[in-house]
Amino acid sequence: MRKSEATGDWTSWLPWVDGPTITAASLAETLDGGQAFRWNWLGSHFEGIWSRYHIRLKPASGDRLSYSLPTSADATGVLSALGAYFALPTDFEMMTDHLPWRSDPVLAAAIKNFPGLRILRQPVGETLFCFLCSSTKQVPQIKAICEAVATRSGSACGNGTYTLPTWPQIEAAGETTLRACKLGYRAGYIHRTAQVLAAEPDFFTRLETLETDAAREQLMGLPGVGRKIADCVLLFGLGRHEAFPIDTWVQRILERAYGLAGWPSTQLQQFARAHFGPGAGYAQQYLFAAARAGKIPA
DNA sequence: GCACAGGTAGATT
DNA sequence: AATCTACCTGTG
Numbered sequence: 482m483r484k485s486e487a488t489g490d491w492t493s494w495l496p497w498v499d500g501p502t503i504t505a506a507s508l509a510e511t512l513d514g515g516q517a518f519r520w521n522w523l524g525s526h527f528e529g530i531w532s533r534y535h536i537r538l539k540p541a542s543g544d545r546l547s548y549s550l551p552t553s554a555d556a557t558g559v560l561s562a563l564g565a566y567f568a569l570p571t572d573f574e575m576m577t578d579h580l581p582w583r584s585d586p587v588l589a590a591a592i593k594n595f596p597g598l599r600i601l602r603q604p605v606g607e608t609l610f611c612f613l614c615s616s617t618k619q620v621p622q623i624k625a626i627c628e629a630v631a632t633r634s635g636s637a638c639g640n641g642t643y644t645l646p647t648w649p650q651i652e653a654a655g656e657t658t659l660r661a662c663k664l665g666y667r668a669g670y671i672h673r674t675a676q677v678l679a680a681e682p683d684f685f686t687r688l689e690t691l692e693t694d695a696a697r698e699q700l701m702g703l704p705g706v707g708r709k710i711a712d713c714v715l716l717f718g719l720g721r722h723e724a725f726p727i728d729t730w731v732q733r734i735l736e737r738a739y740g741l742a743g744w745p746s747t748q749l750q751q752f753a754r755a756h757f758g759p760g761a762g763y764a765q766q767y768l769f770a771a772a773r774a775g776k777i778p779a
Numbered sequence: 780g781c782a783c784a785g786g787t788a789g790a791t792t
Numbered sequence: 793a794a795t796c797t798a799c800c801t802g803t804g
Contacts, residue, residue: 515785616786622802623785665800670787707787728785745794769785 489640490552491537497546497560501567503597505540510770511599512538516717518611518624519631519645530631530645532604534562535638544597551639568602568720576722576760580767585756587738588764591771598770600763601717605685606678607645608718609700612710613671614664622663629662630654651675670705677703693721708746716762725753725761733779734768 503511512520512527520529526539526549536559537549550559582589614626627645634654635643646654652675659668678684688696693715700711708727715724727735727749735749736742744752757764772779 612785617784617799618786618801619784619803625802660800663801665802666787666798667800669799705787709786713785726785730785747793 491549492552492554492556494539494541494547494549496541497538497548497563499560499564499569500546500548501569501573501597501599502544503540503546503599504544504595506774507595507598507770508538508540508546510595510774511601513620514770514773515620516601516766517603518614518620518627521624530638530642531566531607532562533636533638533644534559534566535640535642536563553639566601566603567599571600571602571720571722573597573599573763576763580757580760580764587734587777588757588767590777591767594774594776595767595770598767600720600722600766602720603718605688605714605718606648608714609674609703609706609710610645610648610651610671612713612717613674613705614667615710615713616667616705626662626664630659630664633658633662648675648678652679667705673704674706688719693723696721697724708750712762716765722762723754723759725750725757725765727753728769730769730772730779731765734772734777737778738768 508527509522512529513522517529517531519531520527526537528537535551535554539547541547548563550556577592580588580592582592611623611627615623618626631643631645634646634650638644651659651671656668656672659671664671688699691699696719697711697715700706700714701708712724712726715721716726727746732749735744735752741749741752753761753765768777771777
C-alpha cells in the first residue's frame with residue numbers, strides 16, 4: 482500500500498481567511514479539551530471528523546488558522562460547514578467582555594490564559610452520543626470509544642476513516658456491538674436512547690425550536706441523560722451558551738475557588754446562572770480549561 | 780488488589 | 793430535596 486493510500490491525499494495548506502482569531506493553546510482546548518472527541522494532534526496539525534467532514538487544521542501566524550482538505554473534498558462545502566462548526570456567527574469576544582471578569586479574579590485569570598477560546602456548534606445527535614459515552618471516563622478513553630464505535634457502526638468517510646453512526650445505525654448495531662466498544666453500562670443507555678429516537682425521527686429538529694429549559698427537559702427524558710449530559714448537549718450541540726454543565730472539575734472549581742463547598746448541585750446551578758449570566762456556559766469552558774491547565778485552583 | 784475517572788437512575792433518608 | 797450505591801472498563 483502506498484503511503485498516499487494510508488493517509489490519503491491532502492491539499493496544500495491554505496489560510497482560513499474567514500476563520501477565527503485563536504491562539505494555539507486555545508485551539509487545542511477547543512478541539513481536544515473535552516467539547517469534541519474526534520480531533521487528534523498529529524505533531525504539527527489537528528485532524529478531525531464531524532458529520533461527513535474530514536479536515537486538517539493548524540495554527541498559523543497572527544493567531545489565525547490554516548486548513549488542508551482531502552483532495553476529493555468539495556472545498557466550498559467544507560469551509561461553509563467549518564464556519565458553522567466554529568459557530569462563526571457568534572461574537573465570542575463580545576460574550577467574553579460581558580462575563581463578570583471585572584469583579585471575578587478567578588474568571589479573569591482563566592480568560593487571560595485562553596484568548597479566543599470557542600464553544601463549538603456540533604451536530605446535535607453526535608454531541609448526544611459522545612456525552613453519553615463520557616460518564617466517569619477520561620477524554621482519551623472517550624475518544625477511543627468514539628473511534629471504535631465509528632469504525633464498527635459508522636459510514637466510510639474516505640482513507641479508512643469513518644463517521645460516527647447515526648442514531649438509526651446505533652439502534653441497528655445493538656447493545657452487544659456497543660459493549661464490544663468498551664462502553665460498559667453506557668451501552669444500555671445508548672441503545673435504549675437509540676430506540677426512543679427511532680420512534681421520534683424529528684426529535685432533534687424539535688429541540689432546536691424549544692426554549693433552553695424545555696429542550697433540557699426533553700433531553701433528560703432520554704435514558705442515561707441527566708442534567709450534566711443534557712447541559713453539554715445544549716451548550717456544545719445547540720449553541721445554548723447559558724447552559725452550565727457541572728462536572729467534577731467545575732464542581733471542584735466552584736467549591737475551592739469560589740468557596741461554595743457543601744452547596745448542593747441545585748444551588749450551584751443557581752449561583753452560576755446569577756453570577757455568570759447568559760454566557761455562563763462559556764464562562765464554564767474558560768474555568769474548565771484553566772483548571773485542567775493548572776492555572777486556577779481545582 | 781484497589782481507588783478513581785467530564786454521571787445516571789433508583790432507593791433511602 | 794439531599795445523600796448513597798450499583799453499574800463497565802481502563803489506568804495508575
